[in-house]
Amino acid sequence: MSQDKPHTVICRYQVTPGKEEEMVKLLEKHWPTLHAAGLTTNDRPVIYRSIASGKPGEDHDAPSTFVEIFSWKDGRAAGVAHETPEVMAVWEPMGAICEDMEFPHFERLDIVK
16 A cells, blocks of 8 residues: 555544444534644545444344544655644544444555446
């Protein structure tokens, strides 16, 4: 994966029950903070939240899952983010309310013609 090309990250956050609204507020700040620091492309993020299916026996006290998809400007940006106080001011509270997080990076393949 090229370090000079944008890297798309598909973030998965499993949020502690009862902390969903706090997560929404942090996500409202997340990409604007990264973008203001010059770490992302201009493409706005796409954010999803899991919904309960209403099936009998479903555990409504299970962690909610949020997915956020955005693109770092290049392969070095995520590392720089860890050294940026404004970003850490958002990431640290996120970590405190998440039971699990994953951040796989992807590069776009233009293979379908």
